[in-house]
Amino acid sequence: MARSFNDPGQHFDPKGQRCGRERSPSAPRYDHYTIAWICALYIEMAAARAILDEIHEVRPKGFEDTNSYVLGNIKGHNIVIACLPVGQYGTNNAATVATNLKRTFPGIHIGLMVGIGGGVPSKADIRLGDVVVGTKVVQFDLGKIMGDGKFERTAIPKTPDQLLGTTIAKLRSKHEYEPSRALSILQQSLITRPDSEYNQPSTPDQLFQATYEHRSQLPNCNDCDQSRLISRGERVPKTITIHYGAIASGNQVMRHGTTRDNIARELDTICFEMEAAGLMNVLPFLPIRGICDYSDSHKTKEWQKYAAATAAAYARELIEELPMAEDQKSACSASSVWTPSSTPEDKLFNSFHNSGGGVMNVNTGSGTQNNNNGGGNQFSGAIHTLHLAR
Numbered sequence: 001m002a003r004s005f006n007d008p009g010q011h012f013d014p015k016g017q018r019c020g021r022e023r024s025p026s027a028p029r030y031d032h033y034t035i036a037w038i039c040a041l042y043i044e045m046a047a048a049r050a051i052l053d054e055i056h057e058v059r060p061k062g063f064e065d066t067n068s069y070v071l072g073n074i075k076g077h078n079i080v081i082a083c084l085p086v087g088q089y090g091t092n093n094a095a096t097v098a099t100n101l102k103r104t105f106p107g108i109h110i111g112l113m114v115g116i117g118g119g120v121p122s123k124a125d126i127r128l129g130d131v132v133v134g135t136k137v138v139q140f141d142l143g144k145i146m147g148d149g150k151f152e153r154t155a156i157p158k159t160p161d162q163l164l165g166t167t168i169a170k171l172r173s174k175h176e177y178e179p180s181r182a183l184s185i186l187q188q189s190l191i192t193r194p195d196s197e198y199n200q201p202s203t204p205d206q207l208f209q210a211t212y213e214h215r216s217q218l219p220n221c222n223d224c225d226q227s228r229l230i231s232r233g234e235r236v237p238k239t240i241t242i243h244y245g246a247i248a249s250g251n252q253v254m255r256h257g258t259t260r261d262n263i264a265r266e267l268d269t270i271c272f273e274m275e276a277a278g279l280m281n282v283l284p285f286l287p288i289r290g291i292c293d294y295s296d297s298h299k300t301k302e303w304q305k306y307a308a309a310t311a312a313a314y315a316r317e318l319i320e321e322l323p324m325a326e327d328q329k330s331a332c333s334a335s336s337v338w339t340p341s342s343t344p345e346d347k348l349f350n351s352f353h354n355s356g357g358g359v360m361n362v363n364t365g366s367g368t369q370n371n372n373n374g375g376g377n378q379f380s381g382a383i384h385t386l387h388l389a390r
């Protein structure tokens, strides 16, 4: 069986996970985590986990921090993944999660909000499964009601920080002559195994005219008027298209075609979502949104998992472009020093690293490690010993 990224369930000995009361020598110190990766939905967190190179043990944290974390690593960058509480979304909940995270992990200096969003097809040729990268965030529902009853928006647009901005520019320059690697990253990840719900769904990607409303009693669009569909050409070649532009963020779910287009025209936005505006008040987060619907009344959940996966794949591509600071390098090096032990309680386990674009073989037995740092199939042996907590 060939895989490119680590299987979180097989990454370290399950006993090591259960006995995580002591710090594992494999786990970096909390101040050595530099990237915050926030999700709003558990399906987004699942997609995030699936593309990590490594998953680290989570050690105890303060009671005041109510987040539940997944910790891991991509290409030497230590990453903290946190998800909003089940059933809760919006800018305020996102800000709370980010605030807790930043307090527990003081080394965080970059934030990514990775998940699904609704596209604005009147502003760009956006298709379901495409990714929108928010180079600007505008809170569309912040404002005041004026004397004439009109709503005046008062939010000030926010932009990601300098490092994220320059990294995006670098990646975009690369995409000027070669396609995004998001699709190949996705295809090599565990989450797109043959029977996975995170693969591209068979439900057709249909865009209806903005003025044509879905009848609420219909469970899907099978009986919607097909003559009101907007004709769009096929995407050739098949790939994940990345769009860069402003994102409208707010606490209201957008599911109305003409309102979508009016706000998008006013604010020059190409996507709607519900968390980035809250996060930007805590840290300069970059929203990365896989498009799962068109922010209109025809929206369904059919494309959500695939869109969550495409967003995660692009996020990985971007992280791979991030420069690593000297202190990160030393932290990464220190964290990879394993404590040998011969006591009975110690377990031998396998550690898998795949920092290249090639195929990786996963071995669930003991003693062999497969590293793939290049573009091909490479196997090199090394044995690490995890000193379990007692």
Ligand SMILES: [Zn+2]
Residues within 6 Å of the ligand: 213, 214, 215, 220, 221, 222, 224, 297, 298
């Ligand atoms: Zn419909």
